[in-house]
Amino acid sequence: MSVKLSRKKVVLCCLLTAILFVLANGCMSPDEYKADADKEVYKVIEDKWEGSFGERTNYKISDSEPSPNDIQTPNPAGISGVLALAEAAAIATANNRDYQQQKESLYGEALRLTGTRHQYAIQWFGAIDGKYTDDKGSGYEEFKVGGEGDEIGVSDEEVFSNGVLFSTNLALNWARFLTGDPRNTLGSVLSGDITVPLLGNGAGKQAWETLTQAERSMLYQIRTFNRYRKTFVVGIINAYYGVLQRRDSVINARNNLARKQDSTKRLEMEAEWGRKAQLDVDEAKQSELSAQNQYVAAQRGYESALDNFKVKQLSLPTDANISLDPNELKALEEIKIGKPDFTLEASIDTGLTQRLDLANTYDKIDDAVRNLELASEGLGPQVNISGSINVNSRADTDFSQLQFQEGSYSTGFGADLPFDQKDERNSYRSALITLTQAQRSYDKARDNIELTIKDDYRQVLETAERYRIQKMSLGLAQSRVRNNEMMLEIGRGTVRQLLLSQDALLDAQNAVISALISHTMKKLNFYTNVGVLQVRPDGMWEIKAK
Secondary structure, eight states: OOBOOOHHHHHHHHHHHHHHHHHHHHSSOHHHHHHHHHHHHHHHHHHHOOGGGOOOOSOSOTTSOOOTTSOOOOOGGGOOEEEOHHHHHHHHHHHOHHHHHHHHHHHHHHHHHHHHHHTTSOEEEEOOOEEEEEETTTTEEEEEEOOTTOEEEEEEEEEOTTOOEEEEEEEEEOHHHHHTOTTOOOEEEEEEEEEEEEESSTTTHHHHHHHHHHHHHHHHHHHHHHHHHHHHHHHHHHHHHHHHHHHHHHHHHHHHHHHHHHHHHHHHHHHHTTSSOHHHHHHHHHHHHHHHHHHHHHHHHHHHHHHHIIIIISOOOTTOOEEEOTHHHHHHHHSOOSSOSSOHHHHHHHHHHHOHHHHHHHHHHHHHHHHHHHHHHTSSOEEEEEEEEEEEBOSSSOTTOBOGGGOEEEEEEEEEOOSOOHHHHHHHHHHHHHHHHHHHHHHHHHHHHHHHHHHHHHHHHHHHHHHHHHHHHHHHHHHHHHHHHHHHHTTOSOHHHHHHHHHHHHHHHHHHHHHHHHHHHHHHHHHHHHTOEEEOTTSOEEEOOO
16 A cells, blocks of 8 residues: 655654654563562462462572562671571571572463463454655655455464364454545454364364363473472471581580690609609500591581571671570470371371472473373364354444444365374373373382382481490490599599490590481481471471361
8 A cells, every 4th residue: 555645754654653663661560570470470370379288488599579478588798697597597588599599480380381381371462563754766666565364353262172262353454544545544454263073183172182281291390399399398407407416516626635635744744753654655646636537527527517507598798797596496396206296107198199299290290191092082073163254344444343234254164184194193192101201100109119219218217226325335434534534543444445435435526416317307308208297487397187
């Protein structure tokens, strides 16, 4: 369509086109688009988050507006002082890089789902183009606006579980109106199409499966995120106690060094009096040097463990001035030491019903079954029936009145005869194998969970017994040191016996703390693998069965 225009009219038309372009692209700012995406994504997550998954907190990515119950901590650079276990868990939940990545994976899956849903929802569209020509040689001047495809309108495509695909389109041709051509006015067209599968997997069956799988993948990601939260908290607790264990080993090594130094001084005095041989003094000095080396190594190990905890768990700088609360170890001793609160049989039954990762593995069997059904329907003839409608508006400017009595209507069918089914055959065979693999994966996951729970149960009992034994061993080691000191004073003991008993005391002290922490972590791992450990909004844990 070409219209000769004055220069003034050309400028006005170009200006109008530019304004429309700016309005179409500048109706929302980047920040508003981000906020709109966040609103839709978090609505998806909230709708699919089941109560059995735990508290719906601490799942929003770092550049989103947090929920009221989300953990909020000071700037990492400003964190200092003694951190209790709960504080460390809160900081880790808010800052840990791996945790942030899990939240972003959750967000990304929900964002993909919004895109898939959008394919089958109402969509606005608009297109227009223009061209200005000024031929100085011939004096020809032209401003050309639009063509047959320059329309604005709305479309909608709906897909149903039975494979019926229905689409509508209402378009308005606006290019002619913008030119100001009095011979043309606004015109609109309503069109619609419906396709129904009679045989095979045509029409909207594949589209419905795509939408179904996107919805289920979102659920799987929420389960994965919540399973991760549980293991994450247990990992933070394990690392926290690990640092405290290192700190306790430093104290034990320092006390052992002090005992060695006292023994050496006493033996040196007795050697001066002629009551001990120089050989005994040299042996004591050598043991003292060994104790000093142990102390230096323990100190280095503690500092390294603390730095690793700062960076890897809390995502703090290495120069952050923090320490961990030693009272948390004392509090452990007040926790009940012994077997879990569940029988082994009840633990296995609970684990098989509450493990979120197992639920994902089980549901993927259903996914494989649906894909197999689609592949099976893809064999043989494919027949669809279809219908369409196309209605124009009246010729005057009252374009809202569509002329259904003068519309164009059609119906028909389409058939794909099964002359070459190699691809369909291969897809069907592949779907059979995928189903077998899904079933095998579930059976393997189920067996592994049973095996893990049984092993965890035994380890809880074993570590409880080991702690009891180590406590007894510590008492004996303390008694040995006292007795050897007394025997040496009265001249009936040997230096070697005293030094060995002091070394045994150090080993016993370290072993007691190790056994206590080991029992605590085995119990937490047991509760996690049974599926009853839930994460609280503050980042800590609680035991909650269905």
